[in-house]
Amino acid sequence: MEDLRVYPTRGCQEVIDRASSVKAGSAELLYAYIDVEPVSFNRGFYTVDVRYFYRITADALVGAARPVEITGLAVFDKRVILFGSEGGAKVFSSNVREQGPDGQSFPVRNVPTAVVETVDPIILDVKLMDVCHCRPSDCGCEIPPAVCSCFSDELCTGGDVHRLFVTLGQFSIIRLERDTQLLIPAYDYCMPEKECGCNGCDCREDPCEIFRKVQFPVGEFFPPNHTQPQPRSYQEARSCGC
Numbered sequence: 001m002e003d004l005r006v007y008p009t010r011g012c013q014e015v016i017d018r019a020s021s022v023k024a025g026s027a028e029l030l031y032a033y034i035d036v037e038p039v040s041f042n043r044g045f046y047t048v049d050v051r052y053f054y055r056i057t058a059d060a061l062v063g064a065a066r067p068v069e070i071t072g073l074a075v076f077d078k079r080v081i082l083f084g085s086e087g088g089a090k091v092f093s094s095n096v097r098e099q100g101p102d103g104q105s106f107p108v109r110n111v112p113t114a115v116v117e118t119v120d121p122i123i124l125d126v127k128l129m130d131v132c133h134c135r136p137s138d139c140g141c142e143i144p145p146a147v148c149s150c151f152s153d154e155l156c157t158g159g160d161v162h163r164l165f166v167t168l169g170q171f172s173i174i175r176l177e178r179d180t181q182l183l184i185p186a187y188d189y190c191m192p193e194k195e196c197g198c199n200g201c202d203c204r205e206d207p208c209e210i211f212r213k214v215q216f217p218v219g220e221f222f223p224p225n226h227t228q229p230q231p232r233s234y235q236e237a238r239s240c241g242c
Contacts, residue, residue: 001167001168001169002167003165003166003167004074004076004166004167004168005074005163006072006073006074006164006165006166007073007074007075007143007155007157008070008071008073008156008164009070009152009153009154009155009156010153010155011153012070012153015060015062015068016060016070016162016163017160019061019162020063021060022058022059022060022126022164023058023059023060023061023067024123024125024166025056025057025069026056026120026123027054027055027056027074027121027122027123028054028055028057029052029054029120029170030054030055030073030150031052031053031144032050032051032116032118033050033051034048034049034116035114036111036112036114036176038111044083044084044085045082045083045084046081046082046084046111046112047080047081048081048114048176049079050077050078050174051077052076052078052170053073053074053075054075054121054168055071055073055150056071056072056073056074057069057070058164070164072164073143073147073151073155080174082114082175083176084111087111088110091110112177112178113176113177115174115175115176116173116174117173117174117175118170118171119171120170121168122168123166123167124167124168125167127164127165128165129162129165130161130163131160131162131163
């Protein structure tokens, strides 16, 4: 994900406008909004649109003073097309809603469920650019309130002198899931058939007898013995009982 614009908080934007350079910090994935829609020209396939929201942390160098930590939001949109099979059945549920109609009154579209597994990304590059040098098509996007609440101050989307861009590397798995029925062999409940023969008496084993059965830990007291010939191959190791 190359050259993603970072929308810093209002206070951090003032620091960025006075900064001469920036140093990469860390990136954290906050949310991932997912939408699944069937592909009209190819039955059984679905488009999965994922919008990632990242919290970016960096250090801004302002003059000769100590670096100032800045935070902001980066957004990335990804679309994939996956096969999720077809299904024409209407799905109903008996879940009860408080102060509302039951869930079974509303049929659910029989589309697969998209699941995104990902880890926090790695910052590969970060750079500071003047507004006049930024891409003309670069513009702000609609930020959900839940994402804005993750920052202590209001996010700045305009009126800036410098803009921060970041390049991220991320590993993720996107898949489609669908409910199905499988035939699995099942067995009856497993009930205990034997009873304890103690009958309330003291049937504990002697601790000293238990300790005598434990082998002496030679390796904990002495260095390993490498004088014995080592097997030269896997077949030789199996033949000698190693």
